[in-house]
Amino acid sequence: MKKKTLWLTGVVCLSLSVYTCSVSKKTLPRDVSGRIILDTTPNRGPLSPQEAIKTIHVQPGYHLELVASEPMVQEPVAIAWDGNARLYVAELNTYMQDVDGTNENKPWSRIKRLEDTNGDGKMDKATVFIDSLLLPRMILPLDNRLLVSETYSADIYSYDDTNGDGKADTKKLVYKDPATQPDTRNLEHQRSGLVWNLDNRIYITVDPLRYKFNGTQLIAEKMNEGPGGQWGLANDNYGRLYFSSAGGETPALNFQQNPSYGYFNLDNQINDEFQAVWPIITTPDVQGGAPRLRPDSTLNHFTACTGQSIYRGDKLPADLQGDLLICEPVGRLIRRAKVINNQGKISLVNAYNKEEFIASTDMNFRPVNTVTGPDGCLYIVDMYHGIIQEGNWTQEGSYLRPQIVSKGLDKNINRGRIYRLVADNVKPSKVRPQLLKASSAELVGYLSHPNGWWRDNAQKFLVLRKDKSVVPALWALAQKGQPLARIHALWTLQGMDALTKPQLFDALKDADAKVRKTAVWIAEDFIQNDDADVLNRLDVLRNDTDPEVRFQLALTLRFNKTQKAKDIINYLVSNYDSNSILALSQKRYENMLAEREASRLKALAMQEEDRKLVNDGATIFKQLCATCHGADGKGINNGGKDMPAPPLANNSDVNGNPEKLIKILLHGLKGPVNGKTYPDVMPALGFNDDRYIASVLSYVRTNMGNSAKTVRPEWVKRVREQNAGRTTNWTMEELNKAK
Template sequence: MKKTLLKGFMVAVLPLLIISCKNSSTTEQENAGEAEGFASPRKVIDNPSPVHLSPEESLKTFRLPKGYHLEVVASEPMIKEPVAIAWDGNAKMYVAQMETYMQDVNATGEQDSISRIMLLEDTNGDGKMDKSSVFINKLRLPRMILCVGKELLVNETNTYTINAYKDTNGDGIADQKRVVYKSDAVDTKNLEHQRSGLDWNIDNWIYVTVDPVRFRYKNGMLQADSLVSGSNGQWGLTHDNYGRLFFSRGGAENAGSGFQINPAYGQLEFADAYDDSTFGAVWPIIKTPDVQGGAKRLRPDSTLNHFTAGNGQSIFRGDRLPKSLQGDYLIDEPVGRIIRRAKVHDKDGKITLTNAYNGEEFISSSDMNFRPTNTYTGPDGCLYIVDMNRGIIQEGEWTKEGSYLRPQIQRLGLDKNKGYGRIYRLVYDGMQPGPKPHMLDEPTSQLVTYLEHPNGWWRDNAQKEIVLRGDQSVVPLLKQIALGEQGPLKEKPSALGQIHALWTLDGLGATDKSVLLKAMDDEDAQVRKAAIWISEPYLRNGDEEVINKLEKMEGDDSYDVRTQLLLSLNYAKGDKAKTIVKNVLAKNPEVEMFAAVERTLEKNEAVKTFGKRLGSLEVADRKRVMDGANIFRSLCASCHGTDGKGLPTKIAPSLVDSGRLAFMGSKDTIINIVLHGLTGPLNGQKYPVDMPPMESNNDEWVASVLSYVRYNLGVPEKYAGMIPPQYQSQILVRPEEVKTVRAATAGRNKPWTMEELKKGGK
């Protein structure tokens, strides 16, 4: 694999100052030897104080490996309740704030549209934000932001619509708003279960979590593309240097998912992608009384024992921290007040995660109000951490009367700690943060040079800006870089530079088949993989020249290349493509990844024909089941798995052939479970968390998800085609049935037990 070192550039006009700056930053990173381990053994603080701390006091509470330190970039009153940040091409920072989130245990006023997005600037280059303005006011819990050129894309809670905001007069306040993606639908899910992301990946698709969709930004608008088998994840989304996406499912206590293949090809998970007993275990430095799962979620020393709210992940791709951190997976656990650092392993094309430390966390705090929600690689090559810095972190669905959390929050006074917020920067001894970019003011030819920058933030944003501009004048230079050819400066581009050049050509609509064919012969496996991936439009059209080239790659020595071969050839027409796939599988019967990819692709194709099974239903019934399928995949699958058979973490039971959900079982029972939740053992099996109540959703929502579950999961596959049409509709749950049960149990404020439900749910 080629090193991602900057070696000069191919444009004769490239300022020597930039070359010298980039080379020195790379050398600085290589020469910084990361100190091993921690300065002292981990010690648990028995009685942490819930009292709110100043930023200066909070800094003293952090435990980090030797050599690392945190700096405060911004804090209250400049910001409050931050959840996400984004930088534009000139390193201006936009901060999304959920200012109505859990202002008390009852979530009073949570839906009020008074949240803001702040615009912050560092005007003197000291790394601290010293200028701020309210960029956008009167928003409802903004949850996703993305800078595109001089505009900011924003999505708010409860809506699928995405708007673009722009400041046209330079006063730091948005004065122009336009719709870039319109949907009149209302998202009725709990706000913790709605989508996040807007991650512009290297493939020029913009990805989100939860919902089965991705976007392409063209002509100033977002064009949606459906993901047949659904998306993944919950709060947080990131990608690595090569476009591999990393999701997580907080509700399922799953700190990493969806990272084996792109969701466009389907859903592929391995039960041993990480060892749940070691990777799933977390190591806070304070007792953790405020955990929704209660005592079963705690160790004997009262510290959190497992991920419960993994979120805000990132792959570190900067150049101003030790090189050993590059490519590591970082994920927050705000309940445990920690940030995990994981090593990402690629063995025979299969990705696995391991904790970088034994019984330790990369970053931990004894500040009870430290609530990390997102991490990012910054323009300066350092790591940034968004901290809501508040007492309550769980949403109101889990703090109701009768819940475990409510008395814990009130006993400690955590409900009074609100309206604060921090953004931290992680730095390292002897390493200086990098310079500030000015991409929005530079010519496109200059942006091309940044495709080789040692900081992944620069590479990503240069590619994005070039694609947004649509400037075809740089196409010849991009082709030269993509082919790895020496330019005027007599330096060969890096593999990362080649990959970004290939994808930038793709984004400009300037992909050249001859360039792709040559790239498929490149010495670097990731360049070859990217070329195959980008060739998919040719495969869809049955291009014989491309397919013949791929035939010669059957025996490529890279597992990643052969995996991409299987994935991309799924789109190809003709018998030759099928033969290539068969040959790869036949020659590698022992490779787990290849067999799993084949099964996933087959399942993805089957999902495309899902509508055939519903053909005999009335239009309204068919729509209800399909709506329920979307709800299930975006919410219920987080705990029960996409196929309803549960997850490797065993967070919740299998629903397949379940007596509680069987198509001939009691509708009242399952309606009661969804409305009010379920606790206690099931068939003698204990589970780490209870089924939460979903009564805040309307009757149609409950009827839809239960209709899908009974029809698609409750009916054994062998009987699926045997049910007469006149009986099929009887399987489904009607909104009026939900309404009746809801009225009969209106006074209930605690989850059911199976014993109660067996007695009729009275």
């Protein structure tokens, strides 16, 4: 392990190496030097579920079982259980049905509801719960209702089956997107998630907001910055969220603090050793080609990281608890990461030495999601689809297109599998949850369940019901339960609007540091009106012995405008390690505020129309462009490998003739940029109107160290008309030759 990996103490490294050796038995074919023998001529055509499962290699102690396959499910991408263990499956039935993505944006996708009626672990009943959807990407079961969001829209609807036939018959709008224009971002760059977290907020990726559900409507809470991420959003037992970004080739990011406090990553939270992936199959269909491949033609690092989850069940080995699982569908593998906490700083380490937890020699194995199930096992969603990249990256002239066509990957459509990971020596639970019918008192009992799925859903249902008759039982649990049960009980009381200040003050004195941290987090809702009594109680914790409690204290007070809050934060920064997570987070936040103020002053000097262009462009950039270019325009640090896209900060091309930039945004860009090759093409954005293009460029050219003029919509219009017949991406060589 390289010295570059920070924060791992000798004890942690030693314990991890012992752990790795104890489970990493040689189950894969190897040569005399110990290297895994790769399958260099894998079968290209789709395999039956029975044959496909034989190609999936799992580390010793585990095996996979088939839960559902085609025709029961087709192109599955996300799953979620309701309280009675009925499994909802979101299908992208129009996704890349050929190499051109024909009919991709037709409303022909579905959400299925699957049931295991005999308890054998296999789904045997399927119903189309909702039909005629446009690429549904987010699902969240509430009580009998299912929240759904489709692609190209931030609207969220609630669906319900009121007559019990398994099909939704009511549809209600629970969140209306205030944007007046449709979301035209590439579907790979749009939001996902809709995760009900421990703090009773519902989180998504990309956009700078989260939601609270008031029983009938989702109430959006604006966040200071967007959380980043793309497809997939994980949460652990204590409400920590984990994002990933395929566009940025970053398997995990923004997990040091809750995203409501700002976007924050640390150097070496992952490193180049973690970034490297270890397929057992050659990988011809990777965008970027040779730079993304080893000499043996295997994928050399994460490029399609997605569908991550923290394992939180109780029917797999205990050492898997709390580990992060990350899907890599281009590499046909799933990473298992050990989550290392060193004084509040989180880092990730591969659980195996140059191997993966799960990997397949089947070219069509496309794991895109992982979820802990009600039976305590881990579930894997395999899209089992030939093409995994969206059409912007498979156009004529792209690297991918001939690879896909020559291998016949465009012919594999209308399939999909769901597996569950099972321990060899532990039988999954056959207890079928009936939480939708459970009494509130029974739900309180489930807050102590060893499987996080049960705890989460019991809390969610209690918050939705707001049955005050169980408040005494909840408070008793908050005082005398195990730490995790106490934490859930406190958040449940808070979500029911039933937690009193005296109870909060008791929790702030809890003997367990994680419970104290939870109480400090909850206190944020109590100081909205600058409650002096609560602030005084929080002040006592400025010298708490636990660094994570102190860190949460600084975060809780971050947006409080009182002098008391500022004094506490200043004390925390001044009296503890300047390299602590607390100090680094606060420094990053203050730098961000300074940059925003500088941008604000610069905008004040602009004309009104220019100012509006820049402001609109800032929103677009942070939602779309930052994924690959970085929120500060300085590029993405993806663990030591090449950046996925060129930096834009202090960029001579950005500050130069705007016509070059307009052409790039209208028609895209491929090939080397100033002598450097990047893995992805810059997709064309010309389907957006002239003002959209002008706004993005105006923001980029006037911020991030750039000092050029704004771009007018009429300039975009002129360039668009001059190049109306163009259908291919530009190259920098062409652009540099143009007059």
